[in-house]
Amino acid sequence: MSAVLKPHDDLEITARTEGQDRVLTPEAQSFLLGLHCRFDGQRQMRLKARAARQARFDAGALPDFRTDTADIRASDWRVAPIPAALADRRVEITGPVDPKMVINALNSGAQCYMADFEDSTSPTWANVIEGQLAMQGAVVGTLEFTAPALNGKPGKHYALKPEAERAVLIVRPRGWHLDEKHVLVDGERMSASLFDLGLFAFHNAKTLAAKDRGPYFYLPKLQSMEEAALWNAVMDHIETELGLPNGQMKATVLIETLPAAFEMDEILHALKSRIVGLNCGRWDYIFSYIKTLRAHRDRVLPERGQVTMTQPFLKAYSELLIKTCHRRGAHAMGGMAAQIPISVDSQANEQALARVRADKLREVTAGHDGTWVAHPALIPLAREIFDSHMPQANQQAVSRDDVDVTAADLLKPSRGTVTAKGFEGNVEVCVRYLAAWLDGNGCVPIHWLMEDAATAEIARAQLWQWLHFDADPEREGRQPLHLDDGTPMDFALLERALIGLPSRLAAEGDFPGKTRVPEAIQLLVELTRSDTLAEFLTLPAYERID
Numbered sequence: 001m002s003a004v005l006k007p008h009d010d011l012e013i014t015a016r017t018e019g020q021d022r023v024l025t026p027e028a029q030s031f032l033l034g035l036h037c038r039f040d041g042q043r044q045m046r047l048k049a050r051a052a053r054q055a056r057f058d059a060g061a062l063p064d065f066r067t068d069t070a071d072i073r074a075s076d077w078r079v080a081p082i083p084a085a086l087a088d089r090r091v092e093i094t095g096p097v098d099p100k101m102v103i104n105a106l107n108s109g110a111q112c113y114m115a116d117f118e119d120s121t122s123p124t125w126a127n128v129i130e131g132q133l134a135m136q137g138a139v140v141g142t143l144e145f146t147a148p149a150l151n152g153k154p155g156k157h158y159a160l161k162p163e164a165e166r167a168v169l170i171v172r173p174r175g176w177h178l179d180e181k182h183v184l185v186d187g188e189r190m191s192a193s194l195f196d197l198g199l200f201a202f203h204n205a206k207t208l209a210a211k212d213r214g215p216y217f218y219l220p221k222l223q224s225m226e227e228a229a230l231w232n233a234v235m236d237h238i239e240t241e242l243g244l245p246n247g248q249m250k251a252t253v254l255i256e257t258l259p260a261a262f263e264m265d266e267i268l269h270a271l272k273s274r275i276v277g278l279n280c281g282r283w284d285y286i287f288s289y290i291k292t293l294r295a296h297r298d299r300v301l302p303e304r305g306q307v308t309m310t311q312p313f314l315k316a317y318s319e320l321l322i323k324t325c326h327r328r329g330a331h332a333m334g335g336m337a338a339q340i341p342i343s344v345d346s347q348a349n350e351q352a353l354a355r356v357r358a359d360k361l362r363e364v365t366a367g368h369d370g371t372w373v374a375h376p377a378l379i380p381l382a383r384e385i386f387d388s389h390m391p392q393a394n395q396q397a398v399s400r401d402d403v404d405v406t407a408a409d410l411l412k413p414s415r416g417t418v419t420a421k422g423f424e425g426n427v428e429v430c431v432r433y434l435a436a437w438l439d440g441n442g443c444v445p446i447h448w449l450m451e452d453a454a455t456a457e458i459a460r461a462q463l464w465q466w467l468h469f470d471a472d473p474e475r476e477g478r479q480p481l482h483l484d485d486g487t488p489m490d491f492a493l494l495e496r497a498l499i500g501l502p503s504r505l506a507a508e509g510d511f512p513g514k515t516r517v518p519e520a521i522q523l524l525v526e527l528t529r530s531d532t533l534a535e536f537l538t539l540p541a542y543e544r545i546d
């Protein structure tokens with residue numbers, strides 16, 4: 001890829017928070033400036049390409065496998081060998097990047113920990129800098145945290161276990177669509193992806209490489225092989241700048257957009273000297289299915305709770321991912337069940353754990369090499385299932401030659417309904433999640449389900465889509481969709497769902513973001529009333545946080 005080098009002034013940092021001088025040293029700033037100058041033009045081109053492709057889907061076209069890359073799919077090649085530290089990834093814990101979570105996750109007993117700057121972090125400047133500092137402490141092993149004192153008792157102290165007992169660190173930077181608004185170059189915002197990955201690599205890559213522990217990354221929300229190639233060019237450049245061997249930085253790509261499911265081979269190929277696996281990011285994938293096919297009435301999904309991994313379009317996607325990865329020598333990672341332990345109700349807890357167990361069993365018997373958990377208490381359960389069905393480090397030998405997935409399979413319409421409870425549930429999740437996010441908390445339990453940016457996006461995109469089949473009555477054939485009881489899904493229904501919500505939430509005990517509920521409602525109304533489906537809810541929400 002050709003470099004886009006323009007003369008630029010220094011970076012301008014427009015906010016201050018504790019510890020930022022330890023992260024944004026003059027040398028780190030000039031490294032980030034180099035990344036911006038070299039790669040931001042290409043990022044903008046990729047974002048334009050996304051919009052152009054979406055315009056074709058909105059006009060009636062459907063995603064399909066590419067004809068120009070048929071050779072990549074047909075020919076035999078494999079990705080570079082996987083490093084020893086990533087050979088066995090049977091259980092990976094994920095979570096936001098505040099110091100307590102980072103320590104708990106690294107000490108949790110999981111094989112790997114994905115430190116998440118994306119779906120589960122609200123990217124306030126304070127959170128982003130605190131996350132980078134926590135990463136530095138985690139890499140050198142000095143990270144500590146003391147919880148605030150409570151009722152006169154000193155707060156609990158947290159410290160890292162010895163390195164050999166810690167999970168392997170994998171960092172997920174924010175996606176290509178996000179800016180870091182607090183860092184400007186000639187008045188332009190820097191890419192949040194380049195900021196997160198660049199800063200982490202700048203401070204930690206050499207230390208990790210010396211221990212043969214990375215650096216390792218999860219790359220989110222890619223839509224094409226060109227976006228993968230851009231990541232590859234960024235990592236090539238960083239390796240050269242930092243004097244690392246080519247291919248030292250390893251990547252696992254989340255296949256969590258519908259267009260990317262049609263380019264799995266191509267994405268592996270674009271990153272083939274450094275990619276170690278693909279992951280079924282099911283929540284963003286469901287969101288992307290809705291977003292990509294928003295204009296296709298015949299492919300409207302039922303309510304969120306009915307969209308499980310056994311829906312044909314999701315089963316096809318996960319099986320294609322396993323088959324593709326194993327053919328190319330990469331890991332086929334499973335994803336996240338949304339259930340978390342329920343401490344206050346043992347019967348409900350058993351039901352939640354049974355659902356997680358069933359999900360992990362489905363993954364390991366389908367051929368996945370590992371899985372994700374959202375909470376440390378789920379690690380023994382996931383480990384037991386993977387250990388009993390996968391006694392070896394991974395199951396790349398499972399080729400899944402029986403799988404034959406067509407474009408029609410990946411797009412297959414789903415059966416199901418939308419109930420009043422399902423509609424109202426989406427409204428509540430959106431309001432509570434947006435309120436938490438605006439308050440600086442990117443992952444929260446709501447009705448004992450883990451909710452993050454991806455799960456909330458499903459609720460938000462569904463509401464928009466359901467309501468907008470009624471939005472243009474002039475257009476022929478435009479009739480509202482209906483709930484299972486015959487009620488039209490229109491803006492009157494949304495208003496009825498919202499009307500009692502603030503007082504109902506006010507009557508509940510404390511919950512994350514409680515004071516931000518009015519702002520969250522206003523944002524949800526804007527998002528659902530808008531003529532176009534906003535690309536991501538985090539884009540307008542980001543303009544409302546510090």
Ligand SMILES: CC(=O)SCCNC(=O)CCNC(=O)[C@H](O)C(C)(C)COP(=O)(O)OP(=O)(O)OC[C@H]1O[C@@H](n2cnc3c(N)ncnc32)[C@H](O)[C@@H]1OP(=O)(O)O
Pocket residue numbers: 093094095096100101102104105116119120283284336340341373374375376443444445449450451452454455
């Ligand atoms: C779609 C996707 O992108 S999935 C990936 C992104 N999502 C995630 O990573 C989910 C991460 N999970 C979480 O943030 C949390 O588990 C939540 C918000 C769902 C629930 O959190 P809580 O309500 O605090 O859970 P709970 O009170 O049961 O926690 C018990 C302990 O486990 C810790 N814990 C909970 N989840 C995690 C985690 N993922 N990593 C590390 N520690 C954790 C808590 O910090 C707490 O520690 P403490 O006893 O030292 O205080």
Ligand SMILES: O=CC(=O)O
Pocket residue numbers: 119254256280281282283284285335336454
């Ligand atoms: O990032 C994971 C997902 O499911 O989305």
Ligand SMILES: [Mg+2]
Pocket residue numbers: 119220254256281283284454
């Ligand atoms: Mg995701």
